[in-house]
Amino acid sequence: MKAREARALGKRLVPFVQAGQMPEAYALLAPVLAERTPFPILECIGEALGGGSAEAVNTFLEHIAAAKTEGGWVVIGSALRRQLGHDLADPFARCRNFIVVADVWYATDILGERVPGPALVTDFQPALSLLTPWREDTNRWVRRTVGVAVHFWAKRSRGVPEHISRAEALLAFLEPMLSEWDMDAVKGVGWGLKTLGKHYPDLVADWLAQQVISRQRPHRALMLRKAFTYLSAGQRAQAMGEAP
Numbered sequence: 001m002k003a004r005e006a007r008a009l010g011k012r013l014v015p016f017v018q019a020g021q022m023p024e025a026y027a028l029l030a031p032v033l034a035e036r037t038p039f040p041i042l043e044c045i046g047e048a049l050g051g052g053s054a055e056a057v058n059t060f061l062e063h064i065a066a067a068k069t070e071g072g073w074v075v076i077g078s079a080l081r082r083q084l085g086h087d088l089a090d091p092f093a094r095c096r097n098f099i100v101v102a103d104v105w106y107a108t109d110i111l112g113e114r115v116p117g118p119a120l121v122t123d124f125q126p127a128l129s130l131l132t133p134w135r136e137d138t139n140r141w142v143r144r145t146v147g148v149a150v151h152f153w154a155k156r157s158r159g160v161p162e163h164i165s166r167a168e169a170l171l172a173f174l175e176p177m178l179s180e181w182d183m184d185a186v187k188g189v190g191w192g193l194k195t196l197g198k199h200y201p202d203l204v205a206d207w208l209a210q211q212v213i214s215r216q217r218p219h220r221a222l223m224l225r226k227a228f229t230y231l232s233a234g235q236r237a238q239a240m241g242e243a244p
Helices: 003-018 022-034 039-049 054-067 070-083 089-102 105-112 116-122 124-136 140-157 161-179 183-199 201-214 221-227 233-239
Strands: none
Touching (some): 003 022, 003 054, 022 039, 039 070, 089 124, 105 140, 116 140, 124 161, 161 183, 161 201, 201 233
């Protein structure tokens, strides 16, 4: 299936979804989800589907989620991303619910890179405000998503100097999560720090040095190892508070 065909399929789904014919709509989508369809193709389907009436589309997304297919999460995330232009709060809330329902790391990462991550790129402060309670959510996958979203922002920022202030804001935002102890959530936060370190190594090294020197809270070693991934030997020494 090519991108053009995928978009056409997404549009074919809309009339069934709008009419409340969820089983019929899913019957069209199921064969694609049963195959190892590339994510970009699935995203085309989700984006086309997301252009329909939000109420009906969201009901269909729940139908897709019930099957718990890997590709289904891509379609869901892409449809919700399409809705971000109208209202951030509702797609965020639905994304969180789908993460809880999925209860698995790959769905968490798929959704995090398609809803809160892109929202940070386009609507930084409002998205950051909506992510704030996720840092202390009772669900570990929701907490993991915070790091995934930061990773996505950092990847898209590519270290552009005018984004430094936002990178600083994201480091400050992640600071309370240094005490995260659940390994699944730790990996997500570490991923965010790792990508920030790739594009803003001096900034991350200095920030890590402040955290190590203050030693205000315990932390998982894995999180720091991920944060060190792209730092030079000198930057790692600085981050550990070691004399040059």
